[in-house]
Amino acid sequence: MRGLDLPIREALPSLETAVASGAAVLTAPPGTGKTTLVPLALAGLLGGASARVLVAEPRRIAARAAARRMAWMLEEPVGRRVGFTVRGEHRPGSRVEAVTTGVLLQRLQRDPELAGVDVVVVDECHERHLDADTALAFLLEVRQTLRPDLKVVAASATADAARWAALLEDAPVVEAASVLHPLTEVWAPPPRAGAPAHGTRVDPALLDHVARTVRRAWNEQEGGVLCFLPGVGELRRVAGALADLPVLQLHGQAPAETQDAALDASAGRRVILATSVAESSLTLPGIRAVVDAGLAREPRTDHTRGLGALTTVRVSRAAAEQRAGRAAREAPGTVYRCWPESERLAPWPQPEIALADLAPFALHLACWGTTDPAELALLTPPPEAALAAARSTLHGLSALDAAGRATARGRRMNALGLHPRLARALLDASPRTGARRAAELVALLSEPLPSDTPEDLVTAWRRLRTHPRWKTETRRLRSALHDDATATAPHEDAASAPHIDASSASRGGGISAPHGEAASSAGGGGAAAPRDGTASASQAAASAPRTVAAGERLSDEAAAGLVVALAYPERVARARASGGHLMASGTGATVPGGLARAAWLAVAVADRPVGAASARVRQAVEIDEATAREAAAALLDVREEVLWEGGAVRAREVELLGAIELSARPVEPGPEAVREALLGELRRAGPAFLDWSGEARRLRERLDFLHRALGGPWPAVDDAALTGRAAGQWAEAPARPSRSAEDLLRGMLPWPEAARLEELAPERIAVPSGSRVKVDYSGERPVLAVKLQELFGWPKAPALAGGRVPLLVHLLSPAGRPAAVTADLESFWREGYRAVRAELRGRYPRHPWPEDPAAAAPTARTNRALRDRAR
Numbered sequence: 001m002r003g004l005d006l007p008i009r010e011a012l013p014s015l016e017t018a019v020a021s022g023a024a025v026l027t028a029p030p031g032t033g034k035t036t037l038v039p040l041a042l043a044g045l046l047g048g049a050s051a052r053v054l055v056a057e058p059r060r061i062a063a064r065a066a067a068r069r070m071a072w073m074l075e076e077p078v079g080r081r082v083g084f085t086v087r088g089e090h091r092p093g094s095r096v097e098a099v100t101t102g103v104l105l106q107r108l109q110r111d112p113e114l115a116g117v118d119v120v121v122v123d124e125c126h127e128r129h130l131d132a133d134t135a136l137a138f139l140l141e142v143r144q145t146l147r148p149d150l151k152v153v154a155a156s157a158t159a160d161a162a163r164w165a166a167l168l169e170d171a172p173v174v175e176a177a178s179v180l181h182p183l184t185e186v187w188a189p190p191p192r193a194g195a196p197a198h199g200t201r202v203d204p205a206l207l208d209h210v211a212r213t214v215r216r217a218w219n220e221q222e223g224g225v226l227c228f229l230p231g232v233g234e235l236r237r238v239a240g241a242l243a244d245l246p247v248l249q250l251h252g253q254a255p256a257e258t259q260d261a262a263l264d265a266s267a268g269r270r271v272i273l274a275t276s277v278a279e280s281s282l283t284l285p286g287i288r289a290v291v292d293a294g295l296a297r298e299p300r301t302d303h304t305r306g307l308g309a310l311t312t313v314r315v316s317r318a319a320a321e322q323r324a325g326r327a328a329r330e331a332p333g334t335v336y337r338c339w340p341e342s343e344r345l346a347p348w349p350q351p352e353i354a355l356a357d358l359a360p361f362a363l364h365l366a367c368w369g370t371t372d373p374a375e376l377a378l379l380t381p382p383p384e385a386a387l388a389a390a391r392s393t394l395h396g397l398s399a400l401d402a403a404g405r406a407t408a409r410g411r412r413m414n415a416l417g418l419h420p421r422l423a424r425a426l427l428d429a430s431p432r433t434g435a436r437r438a439a440e441l442v443a444l445l446s447e448p449l450p451s452d453t454p455e456d457l458v459t460a461w462r463r464l465r466t467h468p469r470w471k472t473e474t475r476r477l478r479s480a481l482h483d484d485a486t487a488t489a490p491h492e493d494a495a496s497a498p499h500i501d502a503s504s505a506s507r508g509g510g511i512s513a514p515h516g517e518a519a520s521s522a523g524g525g526g527a528a529a530p531r532d533g534t535a536s537a538s539q540a541a542a543s544a545p546r547t548v549a550a551g552e553r554l555s556d557e558a559a560a561g562l563v564v565a566l567a568y569p570e571r572v573a574r575a576r577a578s579g580g581h582l583m584a585s586g587t588g589a590t591v592p593g594g595l596a597r598a599a600w601l602a603v604a605v606a607d608r609p610v611g612a613a614s615a616r617v618r619q620a621v622e623i624d625e626a627t628a629r630e631a632a633a634a635l636l637d638v639r640e641e642v643l644w645e646g647g648a649v650r651a652r653e654v655e656l657l658g659a660i661e662l663s664a665r666p667v668e669p670g671p672e673a674v675r676e677a678l679l680g681e682l683r684r685a686g687p688a689f690l691d692w693s694g695e696a697r698r699l700r701e702r703l704d705f706l707h708r709a710l711g712g713p714w715p716a717v718d719d720a721a722l723t724g725r726a727a728g729q730w731a732e733a734p735a736r737p738s739r740s741a742e743d744l745l746r747g748m749l750p751w752p753e754a755a756r757l758e759e760l761a762p763e764r765i766a767v768p769s770g771s772r773v774k775v776d777y778s779g780e781r782p783v784l785a786v787k788l789q790e791l792f793g794w795p796k797a798p799a800l801a802g803g804r805v806p807l808l809v810h811l812l813s814p815a816g817r818p819a820a821v822t823a824d825l826e827s828f829w830r831e832g833y834r835a836v837r838a839e840l841r842g843r844y845p846r847h848p849w850p851e852d853p854a855a856a857a858p859t860a861r862t863n864r865a866l867r868d869r870a871r
Helices: 007-020 037-042 060-073 101-110 130-145 162-167 204-220 232-241 256-262 317-328 359-368 384-396 408-415 420-433 435-446 457-464 468-487 537-543 556-567 593-597 625-631 671-689 694-710 719-731 741-747 753-760 825-840 863-870
Strands: 023-027 053-057 082-086 089-091 096-100 119-122 151-156 173-175 183-187 224-228 247-250 271-274 287-292 295-302 307-314 333-337 572-575 581-583 588-590 600-607 615-623 636-645 648-657 660-666 764-766 772-776 783-787 808-812 818-822
Touching: 007 023, 007 037, 007 151, 007 173, 037 053, 037 060, 037 096, 037 119, 037 151, 053 060, 053 101, 060 082, 060 096, 096 101, 101 130, 101 359, 101 408, 119 130, 130 151, 130 359, 151 162, 183 317, 204 224, 204 232, 204 271, 204 287, 204 333, 224 317, 232 247, 232 271, 247 256, 287 317, 307 600, 317 333, 359 384, 359 408, 359 420, 384 420, 408 420, 408 468, 420 435, 420 468, 420 556, 435 457, 435 468, 435 556, 457 556, 457 615, 556 600, 556 615, 556 625, 572 615, 572 625, 572 660, 593 615, 600 625, 615 625, 636 671, 648 671, 671 719, 694 741, 694 753, 719 741, 808 825, 818 825
Parallel strands: 023 151, 023 173, 053 096, 053 119, 082 096, 119 151, 183 333, 224 271, 224 287, 247 271, 287 333, 588 615, 783 808
Antiparallel strands: 082 089, 295 307, 572 581, 572 600, 581 588, 600 615, 636 648, 648 660, 764 772, 772 783, 808 818
16 A cells, blocks of 8 residues: 555544544544545555445545545555545445535435445535535434444544534544645735626736736746636636646536546646635645635525526635645645735635525425424524525425425436426426437536537537537436436326334435336426425426427427526516516526527526626527426416506506516406505505695694604604505505595594694794784794794794794794794894894885884884875
8 A cells, every 4th residue: 555654644543433433523634634544544444344434525526536546545446445426427436435425415315324334424524515514414313313323524624623523412523633844825915906806707917916926936936836716717817827837727627637637646847727626635746836816706696586696705714724735735835825914814614505596405305304404413504585495496396395395206306416497407308308408408507618608508509518528417317317217107196205204213305215206297486386295287287398299309499498498487588678688587687699689588597796787698598488488387477467657547467477578458457456556556655645735734744743742642644654544544445545645634633632733733823913824834843934023012922732832933034034033032022133123124124123122013014004004
């Protein structure tokens, strides 16, 4: 054997003792042998008792690499004692098998006991991938119910072991010593602060700086350089700037030969540009320097619209340490960090369960036999809104029944190892398109497509259908369809599928349903399934694609449109007269290229950039209305709409496909519909929808004054109170309700107190001149605005609200402009009048300005008018 001199070796005795207790947490920094030497030791391949070990890795590239490395250490080819299984590739090993966490979940669903397996190692659990969190929760339940002898190890490259130990019921923690190679930190921020990342856009100036930093590391350090970037587009840009250097681009969709080349110790010095796939699980030989752009990609899911987008975020501190550790795995190394040393990073990355589309997770739980995630040992609970949206989608696919349990159809979908939407498309489209074409198209939809893929999905399909990766997945899906058809017998009632709860020693939703499960074909997402969880006859007839007739063959365009529309019925889109398209989900969409002219589209790939009002279509296929109706039949609806429009109630019968209006015709609304339309407009517009006369506005102001001054029983008349009062009256109205605001307000007057309204809040007040002047109640205090001469001899204005609130008097000049404001007339006549008289008597000589206003006669007339009257 070779390659055994790894730091983890010192911790193996402690780990083996801890594992003997049933569960253990292992923390070991990168490069210590956690992923390779530990499984060999637990399998007894370094001595000791023989055991069979499953190693679950978060990515296919990591599972393949771990198996290759362990086989190399045993000096034998992969497939003897060490093997691996990833989606579409299976090379069994007799003692150790590396699998992805997705494969582990499928295996647990088929065989919860994991017959023949002694130890399961869930590697890199600190990355918080959803499949890993779910698989670990299932494993712990299996230990509690079916297999108390099954050993479970949670392996992490970080020191955050306490939470994992608590989750594993206070499992012992084993810590391995760090690699003793020193790591030098170099802070290399860009010379000028650039624009922050937005969505998937990264400032080109930052990427140019990263490329220069890679060149600097290449010139300053020995050995290879590993550069971390957030996505494939950034890899390509930086690679273009380093065209004179030997560059490999490593990402999750990279060809197997590229992945193998990155792991080849004999390949010589090179630059590896990588996404987060290289953060852990992989030892990249010869790397002595790491350049970290400091960015990562996280999903953001719009659960109400079924749209997702990636957004670029600052890397977490834990991930930054992981990345840096790549440089010092084999020898002293250097990390160049392309951000300021003063910047503070979040300690941990966000767990995927908090960000992702939870439809696959919800279906896994239902097939496992639980409807409540709280019953499982999950480190982070799923967000309630996201889980509710996921279950709504699964109901629409008839994968869950009304109680949230998996239907026979749901178990069939889950067994395909696809997102439930894609599983629905594969099952329902294949009778029309044929198994091969359905599998090819679903394979195309199940993987991220290259960034240069044309927007027309049919063109992309023809270009990529012979690509090895998609051919491999196509073969897997065709085989799964064949196995599903073999296992399905239409005569057997789906309800007879077994469900084993804890009282039977397991939740057992993962136990395969018996041969002969029937499953109905349901319509697209969004519509609830019937209460028994199976599609009704009418629903099945409306939503399931019809079987292809003898001699009939769909064109490639029609086949692609059907598959895409079945997978994403909410994304069926129709062109709008105003430009762009409208999806059935209600989301607007901008469509590139020639597809922008299509009347109908089935949208395969779309995202909604952060802050954008509409979705951005990446790949789509043109369809006709018949295909849209067929694939999204569960979204079809006919309803009567009654609207307040143009000052009148109008009604029409509308046929809808989700939010898309297919047709409409005017109809005569009934009294109930009219009332509901008026209520709807009232709730939208509030009191502004009422008919307001001047009298009504003044009455509202007077009542508002009394409510503020006296409180009850005088009612509140703010917008909320008026809307609520009107809505309550209108809801009980036998016919078309009155919109009179004055009637509404008078109906709110309290009795018998209403008889004192004029006393407490008079509309007008008689002043000494004999005029009756309106009181303004629109402000905080009631205001009496009156010409100064009309109040001569009036020592005091009355107080309102039973003497509680004095009037604020605006004393006006002869021109009607405020000359003084006072709440104390007596004081004004004594102290303020003299200054006003001195200022205004020369400007208005025709009006009386007596020296003693308290003794003068009040008047609204000029001096001449007074003299004429005296004659």
